[in-house]
Amino acid sequence: MIYTQADIIEISTQDFDIRQILDCGQIFRYEKIDEGKYYVYSLDKRCLVEQSDACVKIYSKDREYFWHYFDLDRDYSKIKESLREKPFMAQAVEYGSGIRILNQDRWEMLISFIISANNHIPRIKGIIRRLCDKLGKDMGEYKSFPTAQAMASKDETFYAELGAGYRAKYLADTAKRVADGFDLDCVNEMQADQANKYLCKLLGVGEKVADCILLFGYHKIDVFPVDTWIRKVYRDIFGESCDNKKIIREKLINMYSKELAGYAQQYLFFNKRDMN
DNA sequence: TACCAGGCTCCTT
DNA sequence: AAGGAGCATGGT
Numbered sequence: 001m002i003y004t005q006a007d008i009i010e011i012s013t014q015d016f017d018i019r020q021i022l023d024c025g026q027i028f029r030y031e032k033i034d035e036g037k038y039y040v041y042s043l044d045k046r047c048l049v050e051q052s053d054a055c056v057k058i059y060s061k062d063r064e065y066f067w068h069y070f071d072l073d074r075d076y077s078k079i080k081e082s083l084r085e086k087p088f089m090a091q092a093v094e095y096g097s098g099i100r101i102l103n104q105d106r107w108e109m110l111i112s113f114i115i116s117a118n119n120h121i122p123r124i125k126g127i128i129r130r131l132c133d134k135l136g137k138d139m140g141e142y143k144s145f146p147t148a149q150a151m152a153s154k155d156e157t158f159y160a161e162l163g164a165g166y167r168a169k170y171l172a173d174t175a176k177r178v179a180d181g182f183d184l185d186c187v188n189e190m191q192a193d194q195a196n197k198y199l200c201k202l203l204g205v206g207e208k209v210a211d212c213i214l215l216f217g218y219h220k221i222d223v224f225p226v227d228t229w230i231r232k233v234y235r236d237i238f239g240e241s242c243d244n245k246k247i248i249r250e251k252l253i254n255m256y257s258k259e260l261a262g263y264a265q266q267y268l269f270f271n272k273r274d275m276n
Numbered sequence: 277t278a279c280c281a282g283g284c285t286c287c288t289t
Numbered sequence: 290a291a292g293g294a295g296c297a298t299g300g301t
Binding site for chain 1: 280281282283284285
Binding site for chain 3: 118119120121122123126127160163164165166167168243244
């Protein structure tokens with residue numbers, strides 16, 4: 001691929017660390033080429049990210065798309081400044097100072113996080129890779145993420161053979177629902193709690209998966225996905241574990257404010273999981 | 277080898 | 290409304 005100057009986004013490494021961004025569990029479709037060098041895939045698009053000590057270069061034929069994708073209009077210094085003052089955040093923000101919350105495709109997030117349920121990240125990546133290989137559109141050097149129509153054309157058996165386990169049924173059912181007109185755009189206009197309930201109408205989507213879709217696919221930042229890692233964080237903060245997901249979620253949103261909850265969650269999640 | 281993973285559905289109380 | 294069993298698979 002030949003890139004002209006107009007295809008390149010060049011920014012400083014202040015508030016941007018591609019390793020942290022890709023490794024904080026919000027995206028499953030990327031490929032490490034070399035140290036600081038990655039292909040990043042979104043829907044049917046791809047970019048090449050090259051990060052050195054001083055600067056980051058993002059090469060793509062869809063420059064505007066990836067500008068928004070990497071959330072480059074947002075000032076993360078300001079977010080980190082506000083969060084640093086809150087309990088247990090100083091170290092987490094320092095550790096993941098290059099994290100950004102990506103603006104990803106809703107459909108891709110929906111399917112990806114159905115697959116994520118009770119699953120390891122390396123295995124999630126494998127299932128999604130095979131899904132794209134088999135059903136994605138051929139883009140020349142890579143395959144796109146499959147459309148809802150493509151996924152709706154396959155049944156549960158197909159997804160079981162991909163290795164999706166008991167999520168196979170959820171994938172087949174949800175793909176059919178979306179291909180059949182279940183609206184993913186109207187979520188934009190909803191408040192987070194209403195949006196969460198709406199997405200939970202889909203088979204395979206529970207409260208946690210819905211929160212992830214809202215955070216990574218709609219950039220709704222007043223949510224707080226609670227998974228096993230956040231449960232460990234909760235124990236660190238409060239000195240005892242809590243088996244009630246709703247209470248954990250509510251207490252942590254209150255602690256970090258509705259304006260910053262989603263960001264706080266990412267710093268805490270990355271810190272806990274990456275250090276493990 | 278066991279344990280565990282960015283949990284959910286479904287069935288009982 | 291709330292709690293718990295069962296669940297497919299493979300990474301570590």
